Amino acid sequence: MNEIYYWSPGVQFYVKEEELYVERFRYGRQAAQFFPEFYYMAQNGAGTDDLEKRFETDNKSLLKNLIQDFIKKKILVCSVITPKELFHSQTRLFENDYPETIRFVKEELEEFKKEQSGRELVKDGLTYILKDSYYCNDIIYRETVRKFSKKPITYHSFSRILGALQNREDRKGTRYYPSAGGLYPVDVYVLVKPGRVEGVEQGLYYYNPVINGITLVDKGENITDKSQFITNQEIFSGSAFTIYFLYNARCSMPKYSGMGYYYGILDCGIMTGLITRISEEEGIGTCSIGDMLYGKIESCFHLNKSQLFLHSMECGYKDEAESEQPKEK
Ligand SMILES: Cc1cc2nc3c(=O)[nH]c(=O)nc-3n(C[C@H](O)[C@H](O)[C@H](O)COP(=O)(O)O)c2cc1C
Structure with missing residues (x-):
């Protein structure tokens, strides 16, 4: 069966100084010649045969290998992608004003956790303190x-x-x-x-x-x-x-x-x-x-x-x- 492959919605490419980069992978100059057309075609879905036939090139094996590598790295996908692949794209959209170090410096992470669990977004205005916070032991001691x-x-x-x-x-x-x-x-x-x-x-x-x-x-x-x-x-x-x-x-x-x-x-x-x-x-x-x-x-x-x-x-x-x-x- 000829699967239809799509450019994974979580994946970005760019061409810099005539070289192709897809996410953190560098594919070089020869691969760059197929872009952005390759991307447009794959965005709408295409079989590997169609992708191979679409481009005039003396180096058919380069294109073939490129496609196979894109499939292996899940840059081209033929089914629903994992949450990790899907949500990866959100990282760059989030304006992160915290340093990278909060991920691995224990004290910084503790401070960050304290800040997040202690956040009080709205403090001024009509406020009711709720009561009767008693729960069964399975909830209290979990x-x-x-x-x-x-x-x-x-x-x-x-x-x-x-x-x-x-x-x-x-x-x-x-x-x-x-x-x-x-x-x-x-x-x-x-x-x-x-x-x-x-x-x-x-x-x-x-x-x-x-x-x-x-x-x-x-x-x-x-x-x-x-x-x-x-x-x-x-x-x-x-x-x-x-x-x-x-x-x-x-x-x-x-x-x-x-x-x-x-x-x-x-x-x-x-x-x-x-x-x-x-x-x-x-x-x-x-x-x-x-x-x-x-x-x-x-x-x-x-x-x-x-x-x-x-x-x-x-x-x-x-x-x-x-x-x-x-x-x-
Ligand atoms: C979605 C999710 C992922 C979690 N992943 C891990 C994990 O990878 N390793 C771990 O030790 N605890 C993990 N936890 C447990 C949390 O660290 C823990 O719930 C949190 O520190 C609060 O502590 P408590 O569950 O004892 O109240 C995870 C909890 C959730 C809900």
């Missing part, structure tokens, strides 16, 4: 858990946590969380670590909300801490199971077009909240992981091209020595 005990998770707790995402019997067509249009476009996979969930073998499973069950898709032996950034490797290694959330464009884009993607991300946040809440009830701690090296393990999931990785969560019994949560609730 905290992100990064160190887990090695105790295997009971099948009961594991079932209650993932079961929160099932299709309901009592209210057909709905689940225990809201979703735009009732389409539930977020697919869920769970990686069970060896011996860490009672009665469940190690492996990567697809969570099936229709039967409220899990089905093995990969033995998971190649899913290691190398799929995480260094700061999150220990969290991954210690957890009993990892939940992966993937947006499935086929489920909501037919109705909502591009906004379906945005709603899917919102759904994922709501699901994460629900999982966190039920986990607390079961004495299980969770850690959301914002970013990871998902590309390293993608092939284990056997996805179709409309499924995109959004988010993951590490789960396990809290290491009581580390937790501030009281033992008796």
